[in-house]
Amino acid sequence: LESLVVPMRNGLCSQKHKPVDYKHLYELAAVEKMASAKIQLKIKKTEQVSKINKERMLLKQHWQVWWQEHKRLSENRQKAEAEIKTFLDEKRHKHKFFLDMRDLEHKLSKERDTYQTNTVVPIWQLKENLKFRLSEMQCYLSEESCLKSKFNPVEMLQQIKFVKKQQKEILEFLILESLALERELEDYKTKALAHSFEEKNGLFLEVPSALLSLECPYPNLKTLVINEYRKLARGYWSKLQEVDQQLKVLYRNIEWKEEDQWVFQTVINQYPRDLQRRRTLYLDVLQRYLPHKSRHDLVVHEKAWDRYHFIRNQRRVLILNWAQARKAFLLKAVTTVAEASAAHETEVALANTRQKQQEICADLKAKV
Structure with missing residues (x-):
């Protein structure tokens, strides 16, 4: 500290002050x-x-x-x-339909081969041709005359443009065809869903023929069994409708395009659940495939999808429980009716025995 104070005490022009x-x-x-x-x-x-x-x-x-x-x-x-x-x-020897299916298979196979010949093969040929031309350019780079005689860039560019135009036309045709197929599949899907709803309704609420065909000596007991079955079925049907409604609401709230949703589901399903760092990996792939979606959007959608998947599993468990409950109820109903029939036969046998005893007693009284 003293060394810093001395220059100020002695003045800036002092001999003790060293210039910087x-x-x-x-x-x-x-x-x-x-x-x-x-x-x-x-x-x-x-x-x-x-x-x-x-x-x-x-x-x-x-x-x-x-x-x-x-x-x-x-x-x-x-x-x-x-x-x-x-x-x-x-089956082809038994039904004409299967012969038609075999012919359709051959037709589709030929169409696929023709498509590959007209679209894929030219691209690979062009690629190999370009590789060969580039290698030629490197070999004859110093020999202009030889290069001119062996390589024509204008012709090659025209060939590339022609292939690109051809591929564009084919792609546009395939897009139109796929859209038509999607509309057709949507119509089938609507019909199938309506039919599926009717089947589910019948599966739950329709009384099985095994119950209707039961031979019970007590009509009231059979009516009671059928009513109990309908009560059980209505309970499960009500729960199933609640779960389906939750699934509809969740799916409606997912504001994603069908293509993005398909990519999300496909990527998620590709990565096994027992894979280490599974979430890190599929989120990384999703950010590559869906660059227009932020990580926050992916995480929010992931939570919604997990919720949807959880409720789907609940629905599957509910249907399995219903199948088990239905099977157990039918078994119990058959057992109950069998016991009732056995009891009825015992009562009839006792009544017949009692009647015979009364007749014997009456005969004995008459003889006495």
Whole structure:
């Protein structure tokens, strides 16, 4: 502290005051700045390398999941095609319908091969041709005359434009065809849902033929059993309607396009529930496939989807419980009616025995 006070006490012009070397200070500051910039550059490079490594690790995990999904779908497809082929081979000799299905299969197979020949094959040929031309350009880059004779860029560009135009026309045609098929499927879906509702209504509220055909000696007991069944069925039917209403409200409140919803469901189902870091992985993929959705939107939709899935599971459990309760009720009803029939037969036998005893007693009295 004394060394700092002395210059002020003796004055700025004192011999004890040393002039400041600003040039040296600037040099020191520049060296420190350069060292700091190098450190910051190292930090940025480290962060960049860490980000790249993290991205590679995520892609590797995604690739493993996608490969397993591809393998599973391929196996399921082969199994389904084999089952369909076996079924058609077994039934085609018995019904004309299956012969028509076989002809339709051959027709669709030919159409698929024709489509690949007209669309996919030209693209691959063009790709291979471009690779070959690029390799030629590298080989003859220094020989202009040879390059001119072997490569015509204008012709190649025209070929590329022609293929792009052809692909655009085919894609537009496929889009129109898919829209028509979607409308047709929606009509079938509406009819199927209406039919399904009627079936569910009948499944719950219609009295089974096993109850109606029961032979019970007591009409009141049979009526009581049928009424109890209807009461049980109405209870489960009411619960099922409540669950279906909750599902409708939840689905109506999901303000997502059908395409985005399909992508979300497909991605979620691709990742097994026992997979480590499952949520991190599928949220990462969803952000790649749905870049117009923020992470907050995905998380909110995830919660709504979990709620919807939970209620769907409740519905499935409710239907299973109803099937078990229905089966138990029918078994109990059969047992009750069987016991009632046995009791009735016992009563009839006792009544007949009593009547015979009374007749014997009357005969004995008459003889006496």
